[in-house]
Every structure is written in C-alpha cells, then in structure tokens.
Amino acid sequence: MRILGIDPGSKATGYGFIEQQGNRLIHLDNGAIFTHSGDALAVRLQRIYQELCALIEKYQPETVAVEQVFMARNPASALKLGHARGIALLAGINAGLPVAEYSALQVKSAVVGYGRAGKSQVQQMTKVLLNLPEIAQEDAADALAVAICHAHSHQLSRQMTQIAQKNGKKTT
Numbered sequence: 709m710r711i712l713g714i715d716p717g718s719k720a721t722g723y724g725f726i727e728q729q730g731n732r733l734i735h736l737d738n739g740a741i742f743t744h745s746g747d748a749l750a751v752r753l754q755r756i757y758q759e760l761c762a763l764i765e766k767y768q769p770e771t772v773a774v775e776q777v778f779m780a781r782n783p784a785s786a787l788k789l790g791h792a793r794g795i796a797l798l799a800g801i802n803a804g805l806p807v808a809e810y811s812a813l814q815v816k817s818a819v820v821g822y823g824r825a826g827k828s829q830v831q832q833m834t835k836v837l838l839n840l841p842e843i844a845q846e847d848a849a850d851a852l853a854v855a856i857c858h859a860h861s862h863q864l865s866r867q868m869t870q871i872a873q874k875n876g877k878k879t880t
Contacts, residue, residue, distance in 0.1 A: 709728045709859070710727045710728075710767065710769045710770050710771075711725070711728065711770070711771055711773060711855040711859055712724070712725055712764065712767065712769040712772045712773070713725075713773045713774075713851040713853065713854035713857075713858065714760070714772065714773070714800075714851055715847050715850035715851040715854060716756075716789065716792040717789060717792055717847065718752055718753070718756075718789060718791065719742070719743060720740045720741065720742050720743075721756050721759075721760070722738070722739075722845070722847030722849070722851035723737075723740070723741065724737070724844070724848055724851035724852030724853075724854070725738065725767050726838065726852065726856065726859065728859045733837060733838055734838070735838040735839070735840055736767060738845075738849075738851060738852050739845070739848050740847040740848050741755065741756050743756065749791065753792065756795050757795045757798065760799035760800075764799060764800070764805070769805065770805070770806075771805055771806045771808065772796075772799075772803075772805050772808070773807075773854045773858035774793060774796045774797055774807060774810075774854065775793075775810060775811075775812060775850065775851075775854050776793075776810060776811045776812070777790050778812050797809075808858050808861070810857050810858065810861070814861075815857045816829075816830060818856060818860045818861070819833045819834065819856050819857060820833050830853050834852045834853055834856065837856060
C-alpha cells in the first residue's frame with residue numbers, strides 16, 4: 709500500500725510518501741511545499757493544491773493521511789491552518805483516494821510511543837523507522853510520521869478484522 713502523509717500549513721505543507729510491504733515501511737519521497745507569506749491566502753492555497761495534485765499524479769498513492777488541526781493560541785493562525793488542511797483533504801478526495809485523519813497525539817504515539825513527543829524526537833524516529841540517510845526537514849518528517857501512523861493503524865484494523873472473522877463475528 710502506498711501512502712501519502714500530509715502535514716498541512718499555510719506557510720509550509722509537508723508531504724511524505726511511503727510504501728507498506730507487509731511489515732516493512734519503505735520511504736519513497738518527502739519534502740515541503742513552501743508558499744510566500746506576502747501572497748494572498750487564496751494564492752498560497754492554490755499553490756498547495758496544485759503541488760499536492762502533481763505529487764499525487766506522480767506517485768499514485770492508494771490512500772492519503774492528513775494531520776488534524778490542533779488548537780492554536782492564535783485564532784487567525786488556526787483558521788489559516790484549517791484552510792490548508794481543507795486543501796489537503798480536497799486534493800485527496802478529488803483524486804478519488806480514501807482520506808484518513810489523525811491527531812498529533814495519535815501520530816506521535818504511533819511513531820515515538822509518546823503522544824507529547826517533541827519535533828526532534830519525531831524527526832529522529834522517522835529517520836530510524838524509514839532508514840533515511842539523514843533527518844528529514846521538520847514539516848516533511850511530520851508528514852512521514854502521519855503516513856507511518858496510517859500504516860500502523862491500517863495494519864491494526866486489518867488484524868482486528870481478521871480476528872473477528874476467525875471468531876465468526878461480522879465487521880462493519
């Protein structure tokens with residue numbers, strides 16, 4: 709399964725592509741889409757959307773995982789983040805892909821084992837889990853972590869379905 713993880717932001721939207729082959733996670737690509745703070749928000753969102761669509765076209769993921777909005781102290785920042793997140797969701801849905809959403813707590817727990825882990829811990833663990841030659845840029849590492857979280861969640865739900873089926877129970 710090929711997964712696109714997205715860490716949305718109006719200034720920098722991180723992306724990370726991984727492929728899950730059984731229990732192995734393979735790194736395909738990562739990076740960030742940077743926008744110019746002097747541009748109008750609509751122009752910045754257009755750039756994020758166009759870049760994400762181009763990446764989806766290039767890498768052909770089977771699913772998209774997006775980090776949920778956390779409660780920011782600044783309402784204007786939270787709104788801009790929400791717009792960027794909406795663009796990420798739209799890019800995935802418009803490509804006909806299933807889209808999953810995860811909280812920062814879920815992502816950090818899945819990758820580091822501790823929901824309150826720091827950015828550097830997430831960066832280090834993505835490097836280790838994906839056998840990267842170097843630590844990924846912060847936004848890209850967060851996006852890779854979202855993809856890893858989805859891979860782990862997907863694998864867990866698949867295992868739960870198999871257990872339920874063995875026990876003769878229906879799954880929804």
